Amino acid sequence: MLIGAHVSPAGGLAKAIERGVQRGCEAIQIFNQSPRAWRPTVYREEDVATFRAAMADSPVGAVLIHAVYLLNCASSDRDIRAKTLASLRNSLRAGDAIGATGVVLHPGSALTGAVPAAIKRAGATIREALADSERCPLHLEDTAGAGGTLGRSIDELAALIDACGADQRIGLCLDSCHLFASGYDVRTPAGVDALIAEVDAKVGLGRLGSLHCNDSQTPLGSGRDRHANLGEGELGEDGIAAFLAAPAFDGLACVLETPGEERGGASAEEVALARALRERGLAARVPRRRARRAPAPAPAPRSRRKPR
Numbered sequence: 001m002l003i004g005a006h007v008s009p010a011g012g013l014a015k016a017i018e019r020g021v022q023r024g025c026e027a028i029q030i031f032n033q034s035p036r037a038w039r040p041t042v043y044r045e046e047d048v049a050t051f052r053a054a055m056a057d058s059p060v061g062a063v064l065i066h067a068v069y070l071l072n073c074a075s076s077d078r079d080i081r082a083k084t085l086a087s088l089r090n091s092l093r094a095g096d097a098i099g100a101t102g103v104v105l106h107p108g109s110a111l112t113g114a115v116p117a118a119i120k121r122a123g124a125t126i127r128e129a130l131a132d133s134e135r136c137p138l139h140l141e142d143t144a145g146a147g148g149t150l151g152r153s154i155d156e157l158a159a160l161i162d163a164c165g166a167d168q169r170i171g172l173c174l175d176s177c178h179l180f181a182s183g184y185d186v187r188t189p190a191g192v193d194a195l196i197a198e199v200d201a202k203v204g205l206g207r208l209g210s211l212h213c214n215d216s217q218t219p220l221g222s223g224r225d226r227h228a229n230l231g232e233g234e235l236g237e238d239g240i241a242a243f244l245a246a247p248a249f250d251g252l253a254c255v256l257e258t259p260g261e262e263r264g265g266a267s268a269e270e271v272a273l274a275r276a277l278r279e280r281g282l283a284a285r286v287p288r289r290r291a292r293r294a295p296a297p298a299p300a301p302r303s304r305r306k307p308r
């Protein structure tokens, strides 16, 4: 697993690598345009080349682009849809240019309308955006489930993937805080295993693309998206450890989007904590594996095996 953090590219794209290195990141995530404005940023070739060189010279092995929150692929408003499409296209092209592991996207919102129709609209917008770029995967992020946000369950994510024509470039980004807020209790190995089994059955593990590791300020099933620093929320250190140790997550890029001290984002200490918690979670799984390998118990005496 490549553990890291969301960082700012302010001052130039390569600055994001510098900030990632300062925080001990093996993976980083950036917004590729101002999160508060629609105007897409188009990177110059020299910025891309500097970024790629800086990344190659660093321990950062994966970069994710987070599409900005203004986007709503499911909007029925023509103007919003057009702006969303332009921005998503640009994010995917930027992903192609910088060799991103994926563009992470909140799938959209039905607002107050019907969900199935919204999923259809989101699928159409996403297909159109994908058609206009070459390679970069698109990771649909699960959501906490507030209001009409799409992607609150694995079923909804599976329906969204279908609506995108099951394109091979579509993957999932699973966020521990959002999962928890939408009712998936990922605080225990059993809870995470149940989630993974559901993903496997409904989406396929091959679509696991990336992870967001955040603690949650709000309780299980609250539907509210409020990130907390690792160990300071409802998941707690043990919960984060269990989430990070899921065998199916091995090898994925995993970024922290925590508020940090004074809302400066994850620090080097917190990234190191995430790594230590993953080790703790992996160690906690060992006895379970040993137990499964132990020889089967001797059969019970015949009389006790008769059906009652």
Ligand SMILES: [Zn+2]
Pocket (backbone or CB within 6 Å): 141, 175, 212, 257
């Ligand atoms: Zn997230």
Ligand SMILES: [Zn+2]
Pocket (backbone or CB within 6 Å): 175, 177, 178, 225, 226, 227
């Ligand atoms: Zn969130």
